[in-house]
Amino acid sequence: MRMTFIAVHAGAGTHINPLESLCAKAVKASNGDIVRAVKILEDDPSTNAGIGSNLTFDGRVECEAAFFSSNQTVFGAVGAVSRIRNPIVAAYKLAKEQSSAADKRLIVPSVLVSQGAEQWAQSEGVEMCEPDELIIERSLNEWKDAKLLIDRDSKQQLDTVGAVSVDVNGDCSAACSSGGIMLKRSGRLGHATQVGGAVWAEQKGSRSVAVSLSGCGEFIAKTCLSQRIAQGLLEREEDEDLMLNRVRNIFEKDFIHSTLLAFRSSKRLLAGGLVLIYDSNERSRELIAFHNTEHLPFAFGDATSVRKAFSKRTSLSPFIIHSFPSYFCDNPPGSTH
Template sequence: MGMEKTVAIQSAKAFVAVHCGAGFYASHNNSLFISLCRSVCSEVLRTLENGSSAVEAVCAAVVALENNPLTNAGVGSNLTRDGTVECDASVMESSNNLFGACGAVKGVKNPVLLAREILHQQMSPRDGLVAPMIFVGDGAVQFAKSQNVETVDLSFHQTEPRLKKYNEKKRSLHCVDTSTASGAPNDAESELDTVGAIVVDMHGVIAVASSSGGVAFKYSGRIGQAATYGAGIWCETVGADGFACCVSGTGEQIIQTSLAKAFCDALQQDDVSLESEVSSAFLNSKRITGCHPRYMGALVLQVSDWLQSAKGFLHVVHTTPGFCWAMASSNRKNPQAQLSRLLLPRDASSSTNVQSVAVLGYSV
């Protein structure tokens, strides 16, 4: 059902973890996804050790994932029913609990950088108004341009594989939403969701970010968990402890359960395991409507007294067939990476794979 691992932890200063999305991974692409996660961790760790802030570093990680056409974020995103790309993204920081997000955005090169700008604007509200947390649609694009966030032609994020897949689905489903279709992709294709990252900087500040092209063949204007407060990402500091989570999977189910916050809340309770929380808050939740399989994958970080001892644990959780992730730290500069696979039973919603990995827990 699941496994947990605890390893002695050594002091460290910086940490980064990333994932390429929960979903179906084509077997011939395994090494490409693992290599991508490793390279992003290595690069972001260097920036952290050179003094980058948590927000800047976590956004740099997600930008690297958005710019790679392998992922369903930024370049290579899924197409809507109308044949366009609409992206969601968000970022959150533990020191001030600020959250910035954008949704259903067209033509913004790196949506996570727009989310970062929305977060930054909250630090210095203008005109005496409450600063917005979330921008969507055309308003988000207008705001991006006003803040010099790079915009691109609407075709920029489209790739030939996504266009081919879109045309095939349009012909075969006759404009029926793919979320109602049965069956899983064959082994020649990958079906992935939201990418994400968590970092801890040299000052012990935690930041988390997420970006997504959304479900394939979605309705235009649809918003997923990557742009929803408490659902796709969460981080906070409670005393000397810090918590962060980024979630990928079926957006509507994740929104209905506010899953990222639910996982962080669970880690603050002594008598609740993360595996039991997956079961109660997601797999068996009465908040989720419909009969579709319950798909999610998450990185959940817990740290304690970071500046003194850098104690922490990274939990890797998924109910999808695959979940590719990696982590690196000042004590483990060679990133640990894995494409975790789960053999689903006929009732896919009843299966969980839970791993608890000690953060920075290996000798260097």
């Protein structure tokens, strides 16, 4: 592998318009930078991130975003922000500030929310905006319809966008950004602001794992799902289950059948996302995409080529999982899943 590999998703949820082409555009324009990729998704009004985000019950936009890097294991997140044009940029800057934390007299925070996050972001030169600039006609109409039909069991957008990447040295990163669920309470924080919830990136020995998840934020955060998936893959022995099967088993055991969620409606146990594994000893890289939501649009590649996909759940397959392995050796194995 000679360059940074990146994969981008537009959220596990219900998508009226397929967004895999937007994901491919983000991959191509990112040059391997996941912050740039997520920023492209935030700037597109068709996603539930940045401009065009879902509105709170009070009719406001409150966004959140997170960035996690295996390099020095830094994590940064912002939540309940209404004046930051690209929340992922603020999350990235907050994470990177921890890289020089040893030089600072005060403990550097990993999560900032609301006005405190906005004030800090402005002081760091992050582009700001007025709250109304993030509201578009589509999201406003959906908010009005949702308030009229609040008692109906309607399908909610759970589509946090995100990305994962890994370079030739095994340094990996994960990121996400979200406008949250429609009609959420003001001040609500989702899985992006929870360490181990939406994103995880870690390098252990020769293996690197990056995870970016989307879905019902409260339940993903409660089960620390991204961390559990990453740890399960980092601890996997070579002769054990395929990576794909291990992700499936962790999802079933630690999310769907988690004792922490035993008293929650199974209809709301929804999640999906991307998992990227790189092993320098095996000279292999594998991207896994999974979801039990209706859809998951995503794309992946590097500077030479990009692939896109729009994954759909069916009545016969309530859980969908795909694997895209690559090998970097003279005689690559012929097996694929």
